[in-house]
Amino acid sequence: MKNIVVAMLAFCLLNFAGEQARAEYTVVEVNFILADKDGNFLLSKTEYLLVALEDFKKLDQDGNNELDADEVGDLSRDPEFLDGNTDKNSSLSLEEVITEKLADFDSADTNDDGALNVDEVTKHQN
């Protein structure tokens, strides 16, 4: 019984916090909430990679696990694309994306707890 009360209270508090902050959500925060599958307000490495994989799948129209210039359009001139393309061929492979995202994750995780909170993500995006 006690657990149920605590759970309900937590739920109400979360809802209340959500209500309060909704008008001020930034794009980064909305993306964070969408990526945070288990809703613990932290992005694990898995949650972080999952977003990248979903994006990758959407862009990879022919499903060959390589993003070619014609699949990503202007993105192929993006510094992030050029940086990530470590073998300097004309496409970004799934492996290259994962490697880049893992490096991204580590550099964003400034308190080294193996997860990203919304502050760390916001700072990293800016």
Ligand SMILES: [Ca+2]
């Ligand atoms: Ca999470």
Ligand SMILES: [Ca+2]
């Ligand atoms: Ca492709």
Ligand SMILES: [Ca+2]
């Ligand atoms: Ca490549």
Ligand SMILES: [Ca+2]
């Ligand atoms: Ca962290």
